Amino acid sequence: NAGVTQTPKFRVLKTGQSMTLLCAQDMNHEYMYWYRQDPGMGLRLIHYSVGEGTTAKGEVPDGYNVSRLKKQNFLLGLESAAPSQTSVYFCASSMTSPPGELFFGEGSRLTVL
Amino acid sequence: GQQVMQIPQYQHVQEGEDFTTYCNSSTTLSNIQWYKQRPGGHPVFLIQLVKSGEVKKQKRLTFQFGEAKKNSSLHITATQTTDVGTYFCAGPRITGGGNKLTFGTGTQLKVEL
Numbered sequence: 664n665a666g667v668t669q670t671p672k673f674r675v676l677k678t679g680q681s682m683t684l685l686c687a688q689d690m691n692h693e694y695m696y697w698y699r700q701d702p703g704m705g706l707r708l709i710h711y712s713v714g715e716g717t718t719a720k721g722e723v724p725d726g727y728n729v730s731r732l733k734k735q736n737f738l739l740g741l742e743s744a745a746p747s748q749t750s751v752y753f754c755a756s757s758m759t760s761p762p763g764e765l766f767f768g769e770g771s772r773l774t775v776l
Numbered sequence: 777g778q779q780v781m782q783i784p785q786y787q788h789v790q791e792g793e794d795f796t797t798y799c800n801s802s803t804t805l806s807n808i809q810w811y812k813q814r815p816g817g818h819p820v821f822l823i824q825l826v827k828s829g830e831v832k833k834q835k836r837l838t839f840q841f842g843e844a845k846k847n848s849s850l851h852i853t854a855t856q857t858t859d860v861g862t863y864f865c866a867g868p869r870i871t872g873g874g875n876k877l878t879f880g881t882g883t884q885l886k887v888e889l
Contacts, residue, residue: 694875696876696877698879703785703881704881705782705864705879705880705881705882706819706864706866706879707879708876708877708878711875711876713875719875721876722878753818753819755819760875761806761807761868761875761877762809762868762875762876762877763824764809764821764824765809765811765819765821765866765877766821767818767819767820768818769817769818770818
């Protein structure tokens with residue numbers, strides 16, 4: 664029962680480097696989301712997708728790009744990492760919209776030096 | 777934009793004491809969800825409330841949705857150490873952006889023996 668799987672789980676980057684976080688779900692969910700979590704600020708939506716080939720901006724999209732080429736995968740990219748992007752990133756998926764139950768991955772802890 | 781606030785931000789209780797967290801939205805919500813995140817873990821869905829004034833119980837947890845559908849509460853009776861974690865409420869926008877969930881800032885619960 665994999666559910667939602669995120670890779671990598673930990674990563675340290677230098678300012679200006681790029682990287683991609685991968686989210687994979689095996690529940691055939693249409694909707695997928697990327698959140699970031701910072702102390703005292705809860706979960707903030709970065710980007711989301713309502714189906715294969717679609718993406719849309721959330722609350723804090725600047726500095727990030729996403730792609731949903733396959734229904735089961737949702738990629739989050741940082742083109743030029745900044746220290747302000749140090750955070751824990753969570754991917755989630757849901758079957759219905761407005762979002763029903765969100766299923767979260769275990770998170771990816773990113774540190775930008 | 778839509779804001780979802782939770783109070784208190786932190787709560788320390790002795791085991792056996794009750795605990796309540798309150799969630800307030802700046803806009804009307806079509807439904808509200810509650811999630812629990814254990815320390816170092818990922819958010820896990822607890823429940824969804826849909827109807828105005830709805831009350832649902834899960835063992836020692838009681839969830840309420842306000843009559844105006846702009847506020848909600850989670851009450852835990854006789855807390856246990858297993859209740860430790862951060863509790864988040866979340867709601868979709870009722871007008872536009874209905875595919876997205878806005879999370880509250882969370883209430884961190886610590887239970888002391």
